[in-house]
Amino acid sequence: MSRSMSTPSSMTRNTTTSSSDYNMSPTPQTSQQTSTGSKKKKVKSDIAQQIDHVQDEIKSLHSDARSRYNHKQERFLAKLDAKTEHHRDTRKYEYLRSAREHEASLATTNHQHEQEKKDAEIRLHETDIRVHEAHSLVLDKEAENLRLKIQFHQMTQGNKSDGGV
DSSP: OOOOOOOOTTTSOOOOOOHHHHSSOOOHHHHHHHHHHHHHHHHHHHHHHHHHHHHHHHHHHHHHHHHHHHHHHHHHHHHHHHHHHHHHHHHHHHHHHHHHHHHHHHHHHHHHHHHHHHHHHHHHHHHHHHHHHHHHHHHHHHHHHHHHHHHHHHHHHHHHHHHTO
16 A cells, blocks of 8 residues: 655745855845745654654554454454364264264164073073973873873783682
8 A cells, every 4th residue: 555645846846045145144035045944944844744644644554454454364263263163063963973873773782682582581491391391291191101001900910810710
């Protein structure tokens, strides 16, 4: 941002005086030259003040621009941090959700396996009970068969002893 400084033509007017003008005794013209010299000093002082003022304004503008840039950069970085944190939180949430779903799936599968195992044990015990009941029936039938054989044998023995007398 560059500004060209232009000075009014009255300020840059070159007033040349001859050396003979300075050698003369103080006259109204000399006092006029003295007042012209003080005017030049005043103009130089005013110009120096204006230059200082313009330089201060330029510094202020540069400072303001730098400050705006820094604030803009800080806002950008804050936004970026917020987006990054949000993205990180989203990924963390997705990971945790996925982990919980996996844990729930494993728990369901384990429960199902345990339930199937218990059902198989129950069926095995029921089968054992039926086998024992069937074995008991077989033993009962064998006992009845033996009783009948004993009775038959006793009857046949009793008929031999009765018939043979």
